[in-house]
Amino acid sequence: MDASWTHTTVLLQEAVDALLSNKPVMAASAMPGTGATYVDATFGRGGHSRLLLARLGPQDRLIAFDRDPAAIAEAAQIADPRFAIRHQAFSHLGELPPASAAGVLMDLGVSSPQIDNPERGFSFRFEGPLDMRMDxxxxxxxxxxxxxxxxxxxxxxxxxxxxxxxxxxxxxxxxxxxxxxxxxxxxxxxxxxxxxxxxxxxxxxxxxxxxxxxxxxxxNAELEELQQALEASLTVLQPGGRLVVISFHSLEDRIVKQFIAKHTREVVDRRAPDWMLAAKAPVMKLKALDRIKPSAAEVAANPRSRSAVMRVAERTVAT
Missing domain, CATH: 1.10.150.170 (Putative methyltransferase TM0872, insert domain)
Structure with a gap:
C-alpha cells in the first residue's frame, strides 16, 4: 500500500473502551469454556479490529464486515484464529445468529486510503475515474x-x-x-x-x-445500509451488549441519534385496553449511554477527525 494511503483510525481507544466496558458482565453470562463474540461491522483498514484483538481473551471471537476488496485484502494479513472477515456490506449484519454478539461497532463513511487513492474516484483533489463505489x-x-x-x-x-x-x-x-x-x-x-x-x-x-x-x-446507498444495519443490531446484540457508532456528517449522525432515541422510549399504544397494557408492559430496547467527540489533541493530529461523533447505547432486553 502507498504510504500516502495510510489510515488513522478515529476515536480508536474511545470506541474500543466503550465496546468492551461491559465485558465482565457479558463473560459472566456466557457458557463455561466459551467467550464473547464482537462485531466490527466496518473493518476499513482494521484499526479498531486490531486493538480489539489485542484486548480480547483467548476464547473470544471477532467477526468483521467490509464490502471494499482492498479492506478484505488488508484483513487477510491478520493471522489470528479468533478473527473472521466477511466480504459483505454491514447491512448483512442480520445474518448473524440472534443475540450472538456482545458488542457491535460501526465506523461510518469513507476511509483515508479510499479518499487518497485517485483510482477510487472519491476525491475532487485528484484526477481519476469518476467511480466512488465502495465495492x-x-x-x-x-x-x-x-x-x-x-x-x-x-x-x-x-x-x-x-x-x-x-x-x-x-x-x-x-x-x-x-x-x-x-x-x-x-x-x-x-x-x-x-x-x-x-x-x-x-x-x-x-x-x-x-x-x-x-x-x-x-x-453506495450508505444511508439505507446504515438504517438496515442499525435495525439488525437489535436482533444480533445480546442483552447488555453495546452498540457503538462513529459518524462523520450530519445525515449519518441524525439517523443514529433518532434510532437510539426511538428505541430508548417506552412506547405505549394509547388505544390498547387497560388489561392489555397491564399484561404486557412496554419495554425499551436500548439505553443511551454516551456521546463522544474527538479531543482537541486528536483533531490537531488528524484534522479529518474533527466532524466525528460517537454514540454509545446498550441493549436492554431480548424481544
Missing part, C-alpha cells in the same frame, strides 16, 4: 449513473445527500455538458463543472465538496 466488484459507478440520469433525479440526490442549495443548477449543468460533449468521466471534470456553477461557498470549502459527498452516499 468495485459490483454495481454502477457515478460516471455510469450520470451518463443516463435525468436532471430532476440528479438534483434530488445532490440536495438530499449533499444538502447543497445549488443542486438544481449543478444538475442542469451536468446534463447540458453531457448533451454537448458526452458524459463526465473523471473527478476533475466534475469538480471543474461544479466550481463553474457554484458562485459562492463557505470559506475554505471546495465548491464540489457537497456534490461529491452526495454522489458517494447515493451510489
Amino acid at each position: 468495485t466488484t459490483r454495481g454502477e459507478s457515478v460516471a455510469e449513473w450520470l451518463a443516463t440520469a435525468e436532471v430532476q433525479q440528479i438534483a434530488e440526490v445532490i440536495r438530499d445527500y449533499g444538502e447543497e442549495r445549488f443542486a438544481g443548477p449543478i444538475a442542469k449543468a451536468i446534463v447540458a455538458r453531457r448533451q454537448e460533449r458526452g458524459p463526465i468521466s473523471s473527478t476533475t471534470e466534475l469538480a471543474e463543472l461544479v466550481a463553474g456553477t457554484v458562485k459562492t461557498r463557505e470559506q475554505g470549502q471546495n465548491p464540489a465538496t457537497r456534490t461529491f459527498q452526495a454522489f458517494r452516499i447515493f451510489i
Whole structure:
C-alpha cells in the first residue's frame, strides 16, 4: 500500500473502551469454556479490529464486515484464529445468529486510503475515474449513473445527500455538458463543472465538496445500509451488549441519534385496553449511554477527525 494511503483510525481507544466496558458482565453470562463474540461491522483498514484483538481473551471471537476488496485484502494479513472477515456490506449484519454478539461497532463513511487513492474516484483533489463505489466488484459507478440520469433525479440526490442549495443548477449543468460533449468521466471534470456553477461557498470549502459527498452516499446507498444495519443490531446484540457508532456528517449522525432515541422510549399504544397494557408492559430496547467527540489533541493530529461523533447505547432486553 502507498504510504500516502495510510489510515488513522478515529476515536480508536474511545470506541474500543466503550465496546468492551461491559465485558465482565457479558463473560459472566456466557457458557463455561466459551467467550464473547464482537462485531466490527466496518473493518476499513482494521484499526479498531486490531486493538480489539489485542484486548480480547483467548476464547473470544471477532467477526468483521467490509464490502471494499482492498479492506478484505488488508484483513487477510491478520493471522489470528479468533478473527473472521466477511466480504459483505454491514447491512448483512442480520445474518448473524440472534443475540450472538456482545458488542457491535460501526465506523461510518469513507476511509483515508479510499479518499487518497485517485483510482477510487472519491476525491475532487485528484484526477481519476469518476467511480466512488465502495465495492468495485459490483454495481454502477457515478460516471455510469450520470451518463443516463435525468436532471430532476440528479438534483434530488445532490440536495438530499449533499444538502447543497445549488443542486438544481449543478444538475442542469451536468446534463447540458453531457448533451454537448458526452458524459463526465473523471473527478476533475466534475469538480471543474461544479466550481463553474457554484458562485459562492463557505470559506475554505471546495465548491464540489457537497456534490461529491452526495454522489458517494447515493451510489453506495450508505444511508439505507446504515438504517438496515442499525435495525439488525437489535436482533444480533445480546442483552447488555453495546452498540457503538462513529459518524462523520450530519445525515449519518441524525439517523443514529433518532434510532437510539426511538428505541430508548417506552412506547405505549394509547388505544390498547387497560388489561392489555397491564399484561404486557412496554419495554425499551436500548439505553443511551454516551456521546463522544474527538479531543482537541486528536483533531490537531488528524484534522479529518474533527466532524466525528460517537454514540454509545446498550441493549436492554431480548424481544
